[in-house]
Amino acid sequence: MTLPASALEFTLADARDALRAKAISATELTAAFTKAIADARPLNAFITETPERAVEMAAQSDRRIATGDARALEGIPLAIKDLFCTKDVRTTAGSRILENFVPPYESTVTQNLWNAGAVLLGKTNMDEFAMGSSNENCWFEPVTSPWRPRNSNRTVVPGGSSGGSAAAVAANLCIGATGTDTGGSIRQPAALSGIVGMKPTYGRVSRWGIVAFASSLDQAGPMARTVRDAAILLRAMAGFDPKDSTSVERDVPDYEQGLEVGVAGVRIGVPREYRLEGMSAEIDTLWSNGVAWMRDQGAEIVDISLPHAKFALPAYYIVAPAEASSNLARYDGVRYGRRAENVSDITELYERSRAEGFGAEVRRRVLIGTYVLSAGYYDAYYVRAQKIRTLIARDFAQAFERCDAVLTPATPGPAFAIGEKTADPIAMYLNDVFTVTANLAGLPAISVPVGLSTEGLPLGLQVIAKAFDEAGVLRVGRAIERAAAFDAKPSAWWRLS
Amino acid sequence: MSEAAERTRLMRGESGDWEIVIGVEVHAQVLSHAKLFSGASTLFGAEPNTQVSFVDAAMPGTLPVINRFCVEQAIRTGLGLKAQINRVSVFDRKNYFYPDLPAGYQISQYKHPLVGEGEVLLDLPGGRMVRVGIERLHLEQDAGKSLHDQHPDHSWVDLNRSGVALMEIVSKPDMRSSEEAAAFVKKLRSIVRYLGTCDGNMEEGSLRADVNVSVRRPGGLLGTRCEIKNVNSMRFIAQAIEYEARRQIGVIEAGGTIHQETRLFDARAGETRSMRSKEEAHDYRYFPDPDLLPLVIEQSWIDAIAASLPELPDDKKARLIAEHGISAYDAGVLVTERELADYYEELARGVDSKSAVNWLNNEILGRLNRAGQSIGECPVSARTNNDILKLIAEGTISGKIAKDLLDVVWSEGGDPRTIVAERGLTQVTDTTAIEQAIERVIAANPEKTEEVKRKPRLAGWFVGQVMKESGGKANPQVVNALLKQRLGLPADG
Numbered sequence: 001m002t003l004p005a006s007a008l009e010f011t012l013a014d015a016r017d018a019l020r021a022k023a024i025s026a027t028e029l030t031a032a033f034t035k036a037i038a039d040a041r042p043l044n045a046f047i048t049e050t051p052e053r054a055v056e057m058a059a060q061s062d063r064r065i066a067t068g069d070a071r072a073l074e075g076i077p078l079a080i081k082d083l084f085c086t087k088d089v090r091t092t093a094g095s096r097i098l099e100n101f102v103p104p105y106e107s108t109v110t111q112n113l114w115n116a117g118a119v120l121l122g123k124t125n126m127d128e129f130a131m132g133s134s135n136e137n138c139w140f141e142p143v144t145s146p147w148r149p150r151n152s153n154r155t156v157v158p159g160g161s162s163g164g165s166a167a168a169v170a171a172n173l174c175i176g177a178t179g180t181d182t183g184g185s186i187r188q189p190a191a192l193s194g195i196v197g198m199k200p201t202y203g204r205v206s207r208w209g210i211v212a213f214a215s216s217l218d219q220a221g222p223m224a225r226t227v228r229d230a231a232i233l234l235r236a237m238a239g240f241d242p243k244d245s246t247s248v249e250r251d252v253p254d255y256e257q258g259l260e261v262g263v264a265g266v267r268i269g270v271p272r273e274y275r276l277e278g279m280s281a282e283i284d285t286l287w288s289n290g291v292a293w294m295r296d297q298g299a300e301i302v303d304i305s306l307p308h309a310k311f312a313l314p315a316y317y318i319v320a321p322a323e324a325s326s327n328l329a330r331y332d333g334v335r336y337g338r339r340a341e342n343v344s345d346i347t348e349l350y351e352r353s354r355a356e357g358f359g360a361e362v363r364r365r366v367l368i369g370t371y372v373l374s375a376g377y378y379d380a381y382y383v384r385a386q387k388i389r390t391l392i393a394r395d396f397a398q399a400f401e402r403c404d405a406v407l408t409p410a411t412p413g414p415a416f417a418i419g420e421k422t423a424d425p426i427a428m429y430l431n432d433v434f435t436v437t438a439n440l441a442g443l444p445a446i447s448v449p450v451g452l453s454t455e456g457l458p459l460g461l462q463v464i465a466k467a468f469d470e471a472g473v474l475r476v477g478r479a480i481e482r483a484a485a486f487d488a489k490p491s492a493w494w495r496l497s
Numbered sequence: 498m499s500e501a502a503e504r505t506r507l508m509r510g511e512s513g514d515w516e517i518v519i520g521v522e523v524h525a526q527v528l529s530h531a532k533l534f535s536g537a538s539t540l541f542g543a544e545p546n547t548q549v550s551f552v553d554a555a556m557p558g559t560l561p562v563i564n565r566f567c568v569e570q571a572i573r574t575g576l577g578l579k580a581q582i583n584r585v586s587v588f589d590r591k592n593y594f595y596p597d598l599p600a601g602y603q604i605s606q607y608k609h610p611l612v613g614e615g616e617v618l619l620d621l622p623g624g625r626m627v628r629v630g631i632e633r634l635h636l637e638q639d640a641g642k643s644l645h646d647q648h649p650d651h652s653w654v655d656l657n658r659s660g661v662a663l664m665e666i667v668s669k670p671d672m673r674s675s676e677e678a679a680a681f682v683k684k685l686r687s688i689v690r691y692l693g694t695c696d697g698n699m700e701e702g703s704l705r706a707d708v709n710v711s712v713r714r715p716g717g718l719l720g721t722r723c724e725i726k727n728v729n730s731m732r733f734i735a736q737a738i739e740y741e742a743r744r745q746i747g748v749i750e751a752g753g754t755i756h757q758e759t760r761l762f763d764a765r766a767g768e769t770r771s772m773r774s775k776e777e778a779h780d781y782r783y784f785p786d787p788d789l790l791p792l793v794i795e796q797s798w799i800d801a802i803a804a805s806l807p808e809l810p811d812d813k814k815a816r817l818i819a820e821h822g823i824s825a826y827d828a829g830v831l832v833t834e835r836e837l838a839d840y841y842e843e844l845a846r847g848v849d850s851k852s853a854v855n856w857l858n859n860e861i862l863g864r865l866n867r868a869g870q871s872i873g874e875c876p877v878s879a880r881t882n883n884d885i886l887k888l889i890a891e892g893t894i895s896g897k898i899a900k901d902l903l904d905v906v907w908s909e910g911g912d913p914r915t916i917v918a919e920r921g922l923t924q925v926t927d928t929t930a931i932e933q934a935i936e937r938v939i940a941a942n943p944e945k946t947e948e949v950k951r952k953p954r955l956a957g958w959f960v961g962q963v964m965k966e967s968g969g970k971a972n973p974q975v976v977n978a979l980l981k982q983r984l985g986l987p988a989d990g
Binding site: 084085091093098101103104105107207208209210211212214215216242243244245246322323325326328329330332334335336346350370373374375378382 | 551555557559560561563590592594652780783787790
């Protein structure tokens with residue numbers, strides 16, 4: 001067998017079919033990706049590369065393929081966000097405090113993937129503890145997007161927090177990847193990197209073994225080249241887990257089935273509140289195009305209202321830091337992770353271990369979270385934010401009486417330059433303005449690449465549907481994908497060899 | 498209540514009488530093989546850090562899953578306290594940093610506890626009954642243990658206890674004396690042990706009490722309270738309250754004011770000491786634990802648990818009084834421990850209740866107390882003792898022989914009837930043998946025989962001599978009757 005030069009660009013579906021047909025071997029495919037990863041180190045997409053393990057896993061896949069025991073993802077090389085605990089493989093959450101942490105256990109999602117035959121290529125870079133929208137809040141240095149503005153050497157961010165995974169998929173360093181999405185951390189980097197990213201319904205995918213950021217919002221999901229690939233990956237990742245009390249006992253359908261059904265007769269809601277003041281014309285145009293594509297394919301366009309959407313971002317920046325401040329209390333230097341040296345007492349051990357171990361954005365959010373939960377402020381902040389959350393969920397419930405899916409832009413703009421927004425946290429937080437509502441309401445949502453900005457950087461549209469209607473999200477996402485026919489690729493400027 | 502009884506509950510200060518107001522918080526470890534949110538074992542006394550799961554050590558990404566059996570135990574306890582079971586309750590995080598608290602928060606229940614209001618009845622000496630309200634019961638995790646005395650400049654942490662299920666049971670401020678507070682903890686302990694929901698072992702820390710104390714003029718407005726932490730025996734509870742009430746009265750009478758604070762009882766010095774003031778109190782930043790959904794309980798489950806409750810001390814006491822005709826005091830003592838009441842019931846089967854109570858109190862408990870043993874450790878079964886009582890009732894052996902017989906089975910074991918037969922312990926009711934013994938005693942004591950005719954009280958001495966002569970086997974009633982006949986004394990009772 002010889003691997004075609006195009007193998008690195010294979011979709012998951014292509015690779016799966018080629019492997020099953022024994023046109024390629026998992027070992028060859030994996031070797032090609034481990035080389036591509038090594039060649040792409042300037043992107044800094046990976047924190048830890050695992051070529052030896054990849055070779056072992058690929059060899060095992062080849063044996064199973066040979067004996068006709070191939071599983072759903074047999075021999076598919078994947079990149080895993082470094083927030084998923086992987087047994088005996090360093091898991092850092094992008095933080096200095098877990099710089100040398102090697103978990104003795106495996107997250108449920110990754111275990112599901114290995115049980116389906118997938119191959120681990122390595123652990124991808126990310127914003128520390130998934131807090132960020134640009135992959136600049138990194139102890140392991142920022143990730144550089146494979147994309148550059150047209151005719152420019154200017155580097156831009158891949159988005160965040162799952163920026164390493166997004167960059168790895170976009171730069172053909174893996175077939176697909178996992179991400180986690182607390183306020184948009186899968187969909188925003190997917191949109192900025194020209195790939196598909198999906199956040200499932202809260203409870204669809206187990207959170208066990210994923211380093212927690214904000215427990216009531218965190219949800220893992222697939223990042224892939226196509227909607228079909230996302231569907232295949234999601235099916236393998238999802239399912240009830242008795243180890244996660246918030247996971248839901250519900251059958252996981254075969255999401256590939258019905259993917260091509262189309263949107264004829266589907267009611268697509270367009271929320272008027274998402275037309276933000278000062279929104280760029282190109283985003284507006286993109287959105288209008290999306291609406292037109294849907295109408296052309298027989299969908300019914302419905303004008304809907306999500307009146308509380310404007311409170312989503314402030315509510316998110318109370319709920320998420322509140323939970324984070326508590327979730328991150330365990331990183332205290334006592335049992336594992338970074339411990340400050342030469343301390344005189346326990347208070348100093350805590351203060352210095354945490355000051356040394358956490359970056360500025362994590363410290364900021366821990367402080368915000370501690371503040372909003374404090375006696376005297378709890379009702380004014382946390383309780384009110386939870387009420388807003390209820391109202392946002394109700395907005396969607398009412399909207400879904402009139403439509404089947406909601407279509408919005410994924411981000412307010414394309415990727416920005418590294419360092420452009422780091423001085424202004426609020427400007428950075430605004431990146432999630434279109435994505436956070438789905439987290440607050442627990443709804444499934446997908447970001448699909450649809451075009452390039454005037455500068456030549458990718459842009460995406462988002463589809464949100466009812467809880468547990470991932471199939472609906474994927475079907476509409478596929479219709480957009482088909483209409484947009486987005487086929488732009490970044491030039492492989494980073495390649496050393 | 499009589500005025501006299503009321504006065505005994507007051508504390509006299511220099512400026513007059515004071516009333517002590519006491520509320521108690523008990524932390525009772527749930528009797529369960531596994532912890533509240535992890536599958537780890539709860540075995541006491543294991544090597545440090547051997548009973549710890551990834552969840553208990555708060556490893557990254559691990560999640561708590563509620564242990565259904567612990568919930569059942571808490572519901573059972575709630576029902577035993579005649580309390581409201583809340584169909585929906587919520588687990589909250591109580592946030593604070595401490596090395597033996599791995600997650601940096603304790604999972605507890607704050608605003609919405611599993612169990613609401615209930616009550617406990619206290620039996621006090623003199624037949625006085627006090628009703629103490631239960632404010633709430635909730636489930637929470639225990640912390641680990643910090644060891645500060647193992648190394649000159651390091652502290653060690655043992656996480657075996659981390660995550661073990663506790664029930665926090667909070668009383669209303671319904672107690673008015675240290676005696677009542679101790680009786681409350683004792684009764685609570687008795688109830689949880691009957692229910693099998695906590696072993697009540699205060700030495701191992703399975704049952705720990707915090708006491709809230711304030712003082713006021715009788716019937717006046719509530720004073721400021723101080724919380725005394727970790728008072729870990731009935732005796733210390735009483736001591737700590739007495740000391741603390743005296744201290745507060747002293748402060749107020751000297752013109753000072755009581756500040757709300759947490760105090761620690763120093764058992765060695767017999768005093769309470771300030772631990773932290775209200776201002777220094779932690780801000781625990783409680784909020785609902787997003788890893789756990791609200792706990793929703795089906796009514797059918799509550800009903801099934803209710804149907805499986807054992808007979809509790811109050812009901813058992815009432816039944817023993819009604820069915821056995823024993824005194825309220827005796828019944829009250831018997832029901833404090835389920836094992837004791839069970840032992841008694843087995844012992845009293847088919848024999849006179851009063852004899853059974855006396856036998857239990859004087860012979861069995863007497864021997865156990867001397868050996869420092871509990872009823873559960875008694876080497877002679879209730880059934881064997883019941884056989885002994887039956888032998889007395891049948892007239893086969895005397896009470897004196899019975900005690901000797903108990904000594905034999907206590908140390909050697911065996912069946913009482915067989916021992917009586919084998920060792921010839923059968924009581925002599927054969928009047929000929931007794932009459933012969935009487936004759937021998939009279940012949941040996943001519944002066945006493947003359948004397949007893951003038952002083953009938955001396956008959957007792959003759960009974961003793963005849964008993965001795967018969968080797969203790971003679972039936973004392975028969976000896977008494979025959980002696981009086983022989984000596985020509987009036988046949989009284």
